[in-house]
Amino acid sequence: LVSRKKKQEDTLIQLGNTIIGSGTPVMIAGPCSVESYEQVRQVAAALKEAGITVMRGGAFKPRTSPYDFQGLGVEGLKILKEVASEFGLKTISEIVDPTHIELACEYIDVIQIGARNMQNFELLKAAGDVQTPVLLKRGLAATIDEFVHAAEYIVSRGNTQVMLIERGIRTYEKATRNTLDISAVPILKQETHLPVLVDVTHSTGRKDILAPCARAALAAGADGVMVEVHPDPATALSDAAQQLNIPEFHDFLANVKKSGLL
Ligand code: PEP
Ligand code: MN
Numbered sequence: 001l002v003s004r005k006k007k008q009e010d011t012l013i014q015l016g017n018t019i020i021g022s023g024t025p026v027m028i029a030g031p032c033s034v035e036s037y038e039q040v041r042q043v044a045a046a047l048k049e050a051g052i053t054v055m056r057g058g059a060f061k062p063r064t065s066p067y068d069f070q071g072l073g074v075e076g077l078k079i080l081k082e083v084a085s086e087f088g089l090k091t092i093s094e095i096v097d098p099t100h101i102e103l104a105c106e107y108i109d110v111i112q113i114g115a116r117n118m119q120n121f122e123l124l125k126a127a128g129d130v131q132t133p134v135l136l137k138r139g140l141a142a143t144i145d146e147f148v149h150a151a152e153y154i155v156s157r158g159n160t161q162v163m164l165i166e167r168g169i170r171t172y173e174k175a176t177r178n179t180l181d182i183s184a185v186p187i188l189k190q191e192t193h194l195p196v197l198v199d200v201t202h203s204t205g206r207k208d209i210l211a212p213c214a215r216a217a218l219a220a221g222a223d224g225v226m227v228e229v230h231p232d233p234a235t236a237l238s239d240a241a242q243q244l245n246i247p248e249f250h251d252f253l254a255n256v257k258k259s260g261l262l
Helices: 037-050 074-087 098-107 121-128 144-156 184-191 200-204 207-219 246-258
Strands: 013-015 018-020 026-030 054-056 090-094 110-113 134-137 162-166 196-199 224-228
Touching: 026 037, 026 246, 037 054, 037 074, 037 246, 054 074, 074 090, 074 098, 090 098, 098 110, 098 121, 110 121, 121 144, 134 144, 144 162, 144 184, 162 184, 184 196, 196 200, 196 207, 200 207, 200 224, 207 224, 207 246, 224 246
Parallel strands: 026 054, 026 224, 054 090, 090 110, 110 134, 134 162, 162 196, 196 224
Antiparallel strands: 013 018
16 A cells, blocks of 8 residues: 555645645654653744744653653653644654554644554554554664555555654664665655655764755655754753754754755
């Protein structure tokens, strides 16, 4: 169902006045984790000022260590909803439990399925049973074929509103947190009719190369870029090393826009 051979027209995801997949790329930004109302509000104000319409923020955090911050849970989704309605933004947040999918639809506009859950088939099925758009992340060590099949799980249940996001794959290279597989972008665009985005924060794990990687993603045909922004990254409860602060985010955006690709 997700194959370009089955359907030639691009799938479009409408979030308010923003249409993802239409040929006008979108920038999605926000904190790694929702930490407090005030933290999300500061980011939302900066996004609004920059003309960004879609905000991300994790409430259920799949952390490598059980001792690390696990997210605010439903409380975090409520904060996202409250702040988003104040600023007129659309929201994306990760859900990790199939039994939370329906509840999540009340609070957020896009359900994110994280890299670690790309082949959590019960979660994919639950996301396929609702009509809320889904942002599906590529697994840490998933092939493109496995990624496409994971999307097929969702669409085959009836939810056609699926976007794919390349977030880097695990290789032997240690200079970046993951290896951004830029070639996945044109391949996924050719092989599927779904919008394809690139998460520059988790693929690189390096603030100093976010802008060139975002430009590369857009040049390769990505429908959007996702980046993490935090009012005070040094104190962030997750991904402290790679989130942009607000002035850095404005510089990043200006840099990407200068390319004429965004
Ligand atoms: C995230 O986007 O918050 C996240 C945890 O990313 P990933 O699933 O790609 O590691
Ligand atoms: Mn993160």
